[in-house]
Amino acid sequence: MSPPDLNRHDTFPKLLRHNASKRGNRPAIREKSLGIWQTYTWAEQAVEVRALACGFANLGLKRGDHISVIGDNRPRLYWSMAAAQALGAIPVPVYQDSVADELQFILEHASVKIVVAENQEQVDKVLSIKDRLPDLLTIVYCDPRGLREYTEAFLHHYDGVLAEGRDYDKVHDKFFDEQVEAGGGSDHAIMCYTSGTTGQPKGVVLTYDNCVKIGAMAIEFDGLTERDDVLAYLPMAWVGDNLLSYGQSHIAGFCMACPESSETLLMDLRELGPTYFFAPPRIFETMLTSVMIRMEDAGSFKKWLFHTFMEHAKKVGAKLLDGEPVGFGDRIKYRIGEACIYGPLKNMLGLTRMRVGYTAGEAIGPEIFVFFRALGMNLKQAYGQTEASVFVTLQPDGEVHSDSVGKAAPSVELKIEDNGEVMYRSPGVFLEYYKNPEATASTKTADGWVHTGDAGFIDDAGHLHIIDRAKDVGKLVNGDLFAPKYLENKLKFFPNVREAVALGDGRDFAAIMINIDADAMGNWAERQNIAYASYQELSALPEVYELMAAHLAEMNALLAAEPQMAASQIRRFLVLPKMLEADDGEMTRTQKVRRSAVSTKYRPLIEGLYDGSSSVYLEIEVTFEDGRRDVVKGDVPIWDVTAVSPAIAQAAE
Amino acid sequence: MAENLLTVENITLRFGGVKALTDVSFDILKGEIRAIIGPNGAGKSSMLNCINGFYHPQEGRITYKGQTRKQMRPYEAASQGIARTFQNIALFRGMSVLDNVMTGRVLKMKSSLLEQAFYFGRARSEEISHRSKVEEVIDFLEINAIRKTPVGRLPYGLQKRVELARALAAEPELLLLDEPMAGMNVEEKEDMSRFILNVNAEFGTTIALIEHDMGVVMDLSDRVVVLNYGEKLADGTPDVVRSNQAVIDAYLGASH
Numbered sequence: 066m067s068p069p070d071l072n073r074h075d076t077f078p079k080l081l082r083h084n085a086s087k088r089g090n091r092p093a094i095r096e097k098s099l100g101i102w103q104t105y106t107w108a109e110q111a112v113e114v115r116a117l118a119c120g121f122a123n124l125g126l127k128r129g130d131h132i133s134v135i136g137d138n139r140p141r142l143y144w145s146m147a148a149a150q151a152l153g154a155i156p157v158p159v160y161q162d163s164v165a166d167e168l169q170f171i172l173e174h175a176s177v178k179i180v181v182a183e184n185q186e187q188v189d190k191v192l193s194i195k196d197r198l199p200d201l202l203t204i205v206y207c208d209p210r211g212l213r214e215y216t217e218a219f220l221h222h223y224d225g226v227l228a229e230g231r232d233y234d235k236v237h238d239k240f241f242d243e244q245v246e247a248g249g250g251s252d253h254a255i256m257c258y259t260s261g262t263t264g265q266p267k268g269v270v271l272t273y274d275n276c277v278k279i280g281a282m283a284i285e286f287d288g289l290t291e292r293d294d295v296l297a298y299l300p301m302a303w304v305g306d307n308l309l310s311y312g313q314s315h316i317a318g319f320c321m322a323c324p325e326s327s328e329t330l331l332m333d334l335r336e337l338g339p340t341y342f343f344a345p346p347r348i349f350e351t352m353l354t355s356v357m358i359r360m361e362d363a364g365s366f367k368k369w370l371f372h373t374f375m376e377h378a379k380k381v382g383a384k385l386l387d388g389e390p391v392g393f394g395d396r397i398k399y400r401i402g403e404a405c406i407y408g409p410l411k412n413m414l415g416l417t418r419m420r421v422g423y424t425a426g427e428a429i430g431p432e433i434f435v436f437f438r439a440l441g442m443n444l445k446q447a448y449g450q451t452e453a454s455v456f457v458t459l460q461p462d463g464e465v466h467s468d469s470v471g472k473a474a475p476s477v478e479l480k481i482e483d484n485g486e487v488m489y490r491s492p493g494v495f496l497e498y499y500k501n502p503e504a505t506a507s508t509k510t511a512d513g514w515v516h517t518g519d520a521g522f523i524d525d526a527g528h529l530h531i532i533d534r535a536k537d538v539g540k541l542v543n544g545d546l547f548a549p550k551y552l553e554n555k556l557k558f559f560p561n562v563r564e565a566v567a568l569g570d571g572r573d574f575a576a577i578m579i580n581i582d583a584d585a586m587g588n589w590a591e592r593q594n595i596a597y598a599s600y601q602e603l604s605a606l607p608e609v610y611e612l613m614a615a616h617l618a619e620m621n622a623l624l625a626a627e628p629q630m631a632a633s634q635i636r637r638f639l640v641l642p643k644m645l646e647a648d649d650g651e652m653t654r655t656q657k658v659r660r661s662a663v664s665t666k667y668r669p670l671i672e673g674l675y676d677g678s679s680s681v682y683l684e685i686e687v688t689f690e691d692g693r694r695d696v697v698k699g700d701v702p703i704w705d706v707t708a709v710s711p712a713i714a715q716a717a718e
Numbered sequence: 719m720a721e722n723l724l725t726v727e728n729i730t731l732r733f734g735g736v737k738a739l740t741d742v743s744f745d746i747l748k749g750e751i752r753a754i755i756g757p758n759g760a761g762k763s764s765m766l767n768c769i770n771g772f773y774h775p776q777e778g779r780i781t782y783k784g785q786t787r788k789q790m791r792p793y794e795a796a797s798q799g800i801a802r803t804f805q806n807i808a809l810f811r812g813m814s815v816l817d818n819v820m821t822g823r824v825l826k827m828k829s830s831l832l833e834q835a836f837y838f839g840r841a842r843s844e845e846i847s848h849r850s851k852v853e854e855v856i857d858f859l860e861i862n863a864i865r866k867t868p869v870g871r872l873p874y875g876l877q878k879r880v881e882l883a884r885a886l887a888a889e890p891e892l893l894l895l896d897e898p899m900a901g902m903n904v905e906e907k908e909d910m911s912r913f914i915l916n917v918n919a920e921f922g923t924t925i926a927l928i929e930h931d932m933g934v935v936m937d938l939s940d941r942v943v944v945l946n947y948g949e950k951l952a953d954g955t956p957d958v959v960r961s962n963q964a965v966i967d968a969y970l971g972a973s974h
Contacts, residue, residue, distance in 0.1 A: 099853035100865065210858070211916055328863035 075250035078151040085111035095322040117148035120230025128153035136183020185211040268499030279454040279493035291318035335415035346429035374402035382439035430558040431467040454493030469528035539570025545632030561585040625709040634708040729778035756945035771795040801890035811870035822887030875906035895927040
C-alpha cells in the first residue's frame with residue numbers, strides 16, 4: 066500500500082483516521098493480558114480514541130493544554146496520548162520510575178491539567194504532590210487494583226471517562242471531527258523532557274511536522290510497511306519510543322506490541338518476533354551473555370558445533386548481509402550453520418523475523434555487534450537526540466561499522482564546528498525548550514543549526530564518529546586532543562572491566578583508573594586458582610594488573626592506528642580498590658561517572674599517577690546500601706604501560 | 719457488625735501426654751484479617767491444622783459457616799472454602815509455576831479422570847476456564863514473568879508467593895497463612911503485605927495468618943489472638959494486645 070499523503074494527513078489524529086478507513090482490520094496495537102496476546106485493530110483503536118477524547122473534553126481538557134501519561138507501555142496510555150492529540154492538547158509522557166520530586170517539577174513546569182496514571186503506584190506518587198500542583202484538575206487511572214478505597218473526587222477510572230465520553234459524543238456528535246480537523250502540522254505534537262545531567266530537565270517541544278517528517282524519512286530509509294511488527298518496550302517518556310513505536314506505526318500503519326511487564330520482556334520478544342527492533346546496547350549485551358553462559362553448560366559436541374559455526378559466521382555472515390562476494394563453499398557452510406546453529410539461536414532470542422535492528426544511546430562493544438551481524442541480523446547503529454526528533458545519522462545497509470554511527474540521515478545536514486562539536490539541521494529540529502528561551506537560543510542558532518554537545522568527526526566516507534561529550538574533551542599539554550569517554554569505552558569493551566576513568570586534560574600523558582568487574586574477574590580468578598578474600602584484595606593482585614596491562618597494550622595498539630587518538634595512549638594505570646557507586650556520589654543514578662567527584666575523592670591516586678610513584682596509600686569512605694559507613698584503606702599499586710609509536714602501528718597494518 | 723465465619727470453642731489438642739492446645743476459644747469474623755501470634759511452640763500451627771481438619775482436637779468445637787463439626791478431613795475443609803499455605807513451602811518443585819497454581823483448582827474440576835487423562839469432553843472446556851482464573855491470580859500476584867519456570871529454580875520469596883497463588887486459585891472464603899513472610903527481606907515483606915491487603919480488599923477473603931514480625935502483624939491485622947504454651951493469652955485489636963502485660967511478659971520472657 067502506498068504511503069499516506071502526509072500533506073493532507075499531517076497530524077497523528079488525522080493519520081489514525083486515515084488508517085482506520087484504509088486498513089481498519091489490520092492490527093494496530095497488541096497487549097499481552099492474562100497470558101494471551103490481545104489485538105486491537107486500527108478501527109477499534111479509532112473508536113476508543115474518539116470516546117476517550119470526548120471523555121477528556123468532558124473533563125475540561127482544551128486545545129493547547131498539557132496532559133501527562135505515567136506508566137509502562139500500555140495501549141491505554143498510548144490511546145490517552147492519541148486522544149489528547151485529537152483535541153489539540155499536548156501529551157507530556159513522564160518516566161515511570163521518576164520519584165515524586167522529579168515528577169512535581171515536570172507537572173508544574175508544564176502546567177499539566179490531567180494525569181493518566183497506569184496503576185496505584187503512580188497514582189500514589191501524584192497524590193503525594195497534588196497539593197503543590199494548582200493546575201492539576203484530574204487524575205485518570207487505568208488499573209483499579211488497590212484504588213477501590215480512594216475517595217478523592219478528582220480521581221477517575223479510565224472506563225468511567227470512556228463511558229462519559231461516549232455520552233458526550235452522542236450529544237456533541239460533530240465535536241470530535243471538528244477538533245481533529247482543526248489540528249495542523251505546525252501544532253505542538255508532544256513534549257519530552259530531557260534527562261538533564263546538568264541542572265533541571267528541559268521540555269523539548271516537537272511539532273507534528275517534526276515527528277511526521279522524520280518518521281516518514283526513517284520509514285522510507287528502511288522500507289518499513291504495514292506488515293512490520295515492533296515491540297514498544299522502551300520508556301514512553303523517551304522520544305525514541307514516541308517516534309519509533311507510536312509515531313511510525315501511525316505513519317506506516319504497522320502494529321506495535323506492548324510487553325506484559327518489564328520482567329517478561331525477553332519472553333515476549335520470543336513470542337512476538339518483531340521485524341523492526343530498537344534496543345540500547347545493554348539489551349544485546351544481556352542476550353549475548355545469556356547465550357554464552359548457556360553454551361558453557363552444553364555438552365562438548367554441541368560446544369564444538371557452536372564454536373565452529375560461529376567462527377565461520379564471523380568470517381562470512383556480515384559479508385553476506387552486505388551483499389559482498391563470498392565463495393561457494395563458504396556459502397554452503399553458512400547454510401548448514403543456519404540450519405543447525407544460527408536459525409535455532411535466532412529463534413530462541415526472538416529475532417528470527419528481524420529485518421532491521423537499531424542500537425543507539427551508547428557505544429556498543431564491537432564483539433557484540435559482530436556477533437549479531439554474523440548471525441545474519443541487520444543490526445545497525447544510529448545517532449540521535451530528542452531535539453532532532455530522534456534521528457541525526459543512520460547507517461545505510463551495506464555501510465555498517467561498529468565504530469561509527471553512520472551517515473547523515475536523508476534530509477539532515479551535518480557539520481563539525483571548529484571546536485569539534487557536532488551540529489545538525491533537519492526538518493526534525495525541535496521548536497523550542499518550553500518556557501526556556503535562553504536555553505533555546507543557546508542550543509539552536511538563528512538559521513536552524515542545533516548544537517549537540519557531542520564532539521566528533523566525519524571520516525572520508527562521510528560517516529560520523531562520536532568521540533565524547535564536548536565539554537569533557539580536553540587537551541594534553543602538547544596540544545593533542547584528549548577524549549576521556551572514547552578511551553574509557555574502548556577499555557570497557559573488555560568484559561572484565563566494569564568502569565574506567567581516564568585522565569589527561571592539561572597533563573603530559575593520558576592515564577586511567579580501572580574498576581574491574583567483580584563477577585567476571587572473580588570467575589577468572591577461580592579458574593586460575595587465585596585466592597582472594599575481598600574486592601579490594603582481588604583488585605590489587607599482580608595477576609589482575611598483568612591482565613589489565615595486556616588489555617591496555619592491545620588498546621594502545623588500536624589507538625596508535627588512529628591519527629587523532631594516537632597521542633592519548635595510556636601510559637600509566639591503576640585498579641581502584643572499590644567500585645564506583647551512586648551511593649557514594651561517584652556515579653549518577655543512571656550509572657554515569659561523575660568526573661569532578663571522582664577527581665576530588667581520589668586526588669592522592671591521581672597525583673600518584675603523575676608523580677611516578679609505584680604505589681599510593683589510600684583511605685576512602687564507603688557507604689553501604691543500608692546506610693552504614695566504613696573506611697577502605699590500603700596501598701594501590703600503579704603500573705606503567707608502553708605506548709606504541711604510530712609509525713610502527715602503520716607499518717604493522 | 720460482621721457475621722461470624724468461624725468460631726473455635728474450648729479446643730484442647732493432645733499428642734500423647736503433650737498438650738499442644740489447652741481450652742482455646744476465639745472467633746474469626748467474615749472479611750477480617752485475623753493474626754495468631756505467640757512464641758515458638760505456642761501452638762499456632764497446631765491451631766491452623768485443627769481449623770483445616772488436619773488435626774482432630776480431643777475436646778472442643780469448631781463452627782464454620784454456622785456448621786459445627788467434630789471431625790473433618792483436610793479435603794472436606796478445602797471443598798468448603800478453606801485454603802492454606804505452609805510454613806515450610808509445600809509446592810511441587812519440578813512443576814512449573816503455572817501447573818502448581820493449577821493444582822489449586824483441582825477441587826473445582828468436575829470432569830472424570832478418563833476425560834482428563836485423554837483431554838476430551840468436559841476436560842477441554844474446563845481447562846480453559848480454570849486457566850483463565852489462574853491467569854487472573856498470576857496477574858494479581860505479579861508472577862507473570864515466572865509463569866513457565868519450574869518452582870525449584872525460584873528464590874524463596876517467590877516460592878512463597880507461588881504458594882499464595884495456589885491457595886488463591888481455590889477461591890477460598892477463609893485463607894490460612896502460616897508465616898507468609900518468614901525468611902523474607904524487607905522489600906519482599908512489603909510486597910507480601912501489599913498482596914495480603916489487596917486479596918482482602920479485592921476478593922473480600924477472610925484471612926487468618928501466623929506471623930512473627932510484629933510490625934507486619936500490627937499493620938495488617940484487624941484483630942490479634944495471642945497464644946503461649948498452648949493457652950490463649952490475649953485477644954483483641956493490635957493496640958489492646960500490644961499494651962497487654964501478659965503478652966509483654968511472654969514475649970520478653972518473664973519468669974514463670
